[in-house]
Amino acid sequence: MTVHDERALLEERLNRALRERIRPALYGDSTPVELSVWHAPGEPVPVAEALAATYEPARVGDAWGPPWSTSWFRLAAEVPPEWEGRQVEVVVDLGFTHPGPGFQAEGLAYNASGEPVKGIEPRNTHLPVSGSSVLYYLEAAGNPTILDFEPFVPTPLGDKETAGTEPLYRILRADLAVFNPEVWHLVTDLQALQGLMKELPQHEPRRHRILHAIDRSLDLLDTQDVAGSAASARSALVEVLSRRANASAHRVSAVGHAHIDSAWLWPLRETVRKCARTFSNVTALMDDYPEFVFACSQAQQYAWMKEHHPAVFERIASKVAAGRFVPVGGMWVESDTNMPGGEAMARQLVHGKRFFLDEFGVETEEVWLPDSFGYSAALPQLIKLSGSRWFLTQKLSWNQINKFPHSTFWWEGIDGSRVFTHFPPVDTYNSSLSGEELARASRQFAEHAVATRSLVPFGYGDGGGGPTREMLETAKRVADLEGSPTVTIETPAAFFQGAQDEYPNAPVWAGELYLEKHRATYTTQARTKQGNRRSEHLLREAELWATAAHLSFGSPYPYDALDRLWKTVLLHQFHDILPGSSIAWVHREAEATYARVAGELEGIIDSSVTALAGEGKADLVFDAVSSTARATPQAAFVAPVGGVLDNGLLRITVSDNGLLTSVYDIGARREVLPPGAVGNLPQLHADTPNQWDAWDIDPFYRNNRVDLVDGEVTALPDGLLVRRSFGKSTITQTLRLAEDARQLDIDTEVEWQEVEKLLKLAFPLDVRAEVSTAETQFGHLHRPIHVNTSWEAAKFEICAHRWLHVGEPGYGVALANDSTYGHDVTRTTRDDGGTTTTVRLSLLRAPRFPDPQTDQGTHRFRHALVVGAGIAEAVAAGYRTNLPQRVVRGSREVEPLVAVDNPAVVVEAVKLADDRSGDVVVRLYESLGGRAHATLRTSFPVQRVVETDLLERPLADTSVDLELRPFQVVTLRFTR
Template structure:
């Protein structure tokens, strides 16, 4: 919204305020106010936005130099700067400047704020990424400045999830400053200061930055008046106000002209102005002991288009996050049980690249096209590192297992590792060299029992020397099972056909899923056990809508102007069973094509889909629609380390990798969960669950600028997009169905490692860590930053209290973890025998 419209909205809101509260401050009679104005020097720095990272690097150095020079000239001026990444750049590029900053920090004139690696997007990253932002940021500050930040600071972040207060509190932050959503975007929250209560009950004193996080020459008096008006209208007992000044976005900070203007206003009309640090302001505000309202909800919405802008960066981020978490778990267990070296610095560097690219203008998709070349490379680096770490760790673990079995000399063993803290049943694909090309080998589990499988085409076309197959594996929590292909005995191929697959239907013992062969959509999802139809219309349908706003979607509440749908389909049967049926549906819209590969296992009611979209449309939105029978159901979204229930309003909403609709009919309670590997934006109305896959504006287009046909701009999202999703029907509600655990397992899938026959002390199947719970899970295992303990992140996922025994089976170490609803608890397990297991905060302290 433009500043004119925002100010008009504010004037209307103030005019509607209770009588006696809306009298504005007059610049001709400024002494009428008792308010004290704390002028906070600030330079909002976007290291990437309408420029790339190399320019952002130079911007940081120039801004820091300018701020230090101003502080020399004006001894009362103080400065706040967030983002540990910026300080690391300065440390590496200009150690002398860094020493000057250290001196100013010690003086209290340069405030370290946020404690995070960068000012991250808060909606799209996973919960563990928010933890690592603070862990690495605060540890950097502690190492180089002897202290950590106490003030959370996210002035330009586009929304704040309900789970955030707990995370910030457990990172040593005792208050929070934010700007967005502004008053015009969230008019039900007019108080400029409030206690923000998180999902778990954590409370954080929170300050709404009024109007802007910067002010240049000529803007100062306007900022004073806006701040005074907001406080006088909605928090009249508070008389201490913070106003941020300085040049921002491309850096800059306090200028001589702005400082002189503030000095002039202080001498002339505003004697209560003072230059101040932000820490001084917060401390003085607390001394007032004012009762402020409590807000027990998420702080949304701003720029709803950013939930789906540049969908590829969302996929890169979620992929890299997942890869690092799985690699860390395996490396931690290999270090604990096998004394394998833990690559702490390697993983830390990889994480920092992920965290940097979670900066709000990168992950939100609002930067220029060239910036995503750097982002792609950074994410690729992190995923590559994670893969290498995982391979070494799994080899170390596998070396302990007795894979040698004299009964099966002509066999190839392979280990399947489950990175989740609960048992997992999942289809496993494996390809290897054939020891004998003449027969179909027998697949055996850890007990030596034959298990059914389905042979698949090899990755390279028709390579007879190799074999590829899919089978169902039962895996212990945070453990493994060793399987083997026995080439000495041919498999029994007379297995009962448990999946019926054709071009119009996929069916097993649980469900029958029918497809419309003309539209290329799911026409029916029938639960055979309950006799219930789950859909009310064509599902998996590609819907095209008008993308009439800018990249940010500043004026978007929902994408609701439908233009058309993909159709003119052709369907091909790819896998007829018996373990898995798979069909590919190709459909078209305009110049774009959509290929959906639907797969149904013999062992589950879930259906997975791999999507390949070749997008050629401009100024259009692409959604996938799933109209369910749950028009009156309860809608639940995942958020970073939490969940939230929202109404089915049809508005564009942020979410993690799952959402669920649960309800009841005459046959009982049931639901349908939609899980995916990339999306952050969703719309749900009258039971129709939609993933907003992408929207294709011109790159980094911001209102009020208008894009004309003659401008020859480049458009976002053009070309190939690949992603996956899963439909999960269930009885009962999402809690009883363990949807949150299933969504994690969907991302952190079992890992396969081919091995050899060798001796070892470990059995062919075991759990390495036990944490039995349907309501909680171990989401992360890592080496502590001091490398003296392992860190276990335990998260309650269902909103219920629970006590869960934690035991490390081969190490004979155990403890009980008590979790309150939605609690994130960090457990420190010392590597040195005899030292106690204890609970620490998110900084591992």
């Protein structure tokens, strides 16, 4: 028999013994509890209402749980006198449909006083018993299993409006049972050794010793009396479990964690309950394991506990004070970082860090984003400006093509700022501390030659309940075990400080952390993205005009409303909401929320500009870009002559089917379109990614393309109207050219009824561009257009904010947008030797999972083709496209609150200080990527100017004369 055969036989023996003999013996004597049920009508109810409800008799086997419903089970029992002195637990199986730790039925148990005790999940099914009587109320959530073994099958279960009413579950167990600790410890012993043995090389003597010890342990186990023989079976394992780790073993910092998506395959309201269940588990577990430390990000989730579950929040606060429950992340939610605007990204850090400071007195120093879909190159500067020092991510392990080369490194942003960054080589943020995972962490750690430590977050996420007692027992066994990395449970800050002290000269990665997967998240669920973009700019306007109205006329500043509205928008930037990868229910609610946000912000803006304008009949143009109001007529659009729009600067020729056949720059005497090419060309692709429907665009989508050239053109007094039909869908576009503009404005309406299709809008350009330049937060990013290496080839779909620019020395073209993020840029060499650079905007997709009706319906987009543009013109067009002017009747013109004498320096935010002192806060940045001197002028008297961090805390006294480095962000606080 070979060594491999011997191991295989032992694996079979051990697995069967665990499955059929040992685990079933975890509980000995048992008796059913008295079970009754109340099925709550509609949405979840407070515990007080459930305690007062009328319960009906129930029994094991009863069906319960229509999709998204709630059933309350009352569990009552008397502990048999003969069990006195033994460990007794209530064991509940709600009918868990598969062994996964989350994504299905879950429960939260309350005691008779309505206080939460702990959660019930598939791998955490027990409730504690103390005393002779038991009474629990179990709030059971009938959440459907949407992500199953075939996760990409379209399902109506993603919205309560389409999910149906048939019960999904049957309660399978509700017992009072005697827990056998010795059996439980035997299971933990065997699993720890089994995982380690799997990872040891065949020639390693340690592996054979473990194999022999397990074999001997099973020999000593009496399968007819597992509980009685468990101690004997454990004795055979003592020697192999007591051998200490090698002196040069990799060091793991284990951090308890429970990654809880703030919405994904469940709505926001269910996340509140997932958090309550998990945090109840965690705080209860801390009472039994004093070494246990749990790291939790997302201030929004803490705020939900404070509002909806104050008892849980009190327990959290107590454990935070003890240093056991550790706030991390410093953000309001674990947001997407590709698409939020600069000010929104700053406010994620402001509101997150301020919550932890106000509630707990804790200054978080780690930005914790394990699961977001790529990371903007603007983040390092914002992290530093928020007062944080470190960054953690895990998601880059999902790269399709290139393996990220570092585990620990300095990440350099677009302005040169660097943050110490860790990419845990364990490749999961839901570890169970298994031998396989720990061995993987050691094997994949990239810096063994110069560093020794990595971080492992352990615990079941997304409703799985977080860390378990089994994991903490495993941590004890692998803390110092031969053949394994050493494991120390400690805080993220302890890990980061130790890692940085050990490895201060870590390598540098400059630029974005591009995820080579989930590229479709720049496009999916266009209405959600449009709601976010519009909300960001309305918030800018609301703060600006409310500040002006307050300073000029004493109008009340809407502190509370703006705080609440910002937090609402920040919540919806969570990395499964804004990217479009949540169920239909989430996006349906998001659209309604954005509409309410817009309505309230429009109200704030209207009241502010009305106060500023005063009484009168003049048409005042309020311009949020320049922060002024002037009695200036808005620019008129030229009338078409045939299919030509000509304003003396540009001559745009449109064919009879509505395509651009010429874009001629009159001053430069240059044709922008390549010979024979057409622009503003809609193109339709088959879109069937290999795996994650809402998330992914795979490169083979380019193999199948239909150019939508058929169309008809109608002349309007101020432009041209183009209509196209294809499949079951239509596109209607209005093309306009303002009298004094160097840009073609394109308003597009799509009635979209396609399935598994991708709609792009193509603009081939006669420029030889080496790079594309895309706006990101507070600056821009250059990306090579060539595909010399696999790293460039992998970026076949890229993210841009309000504009994307391509050019050659002396001449460029920009495309600005009001809500489009996905782009691709390619180039070809023509027969005449010239180069065509083609920019395409991704408008719409139609994946079927997790929302089978993704993006069906009407969509409106605004784009601008900016001709002869440098970066400065691209920046200006981006702001103009997203901040349309407002016309208000009145008599008073408005001077800007803050003016800057250098156009390279952009004022991004003007507001009153969050501490309600009346100070004015101004955030500005250098936008062109060069050095800039700027002098600020204010229209209000100033006593003192202080530079602050993002949280408006003073850094240094300064003046209105500034020297800015490329892309530097500066926050100034003006005391009046």
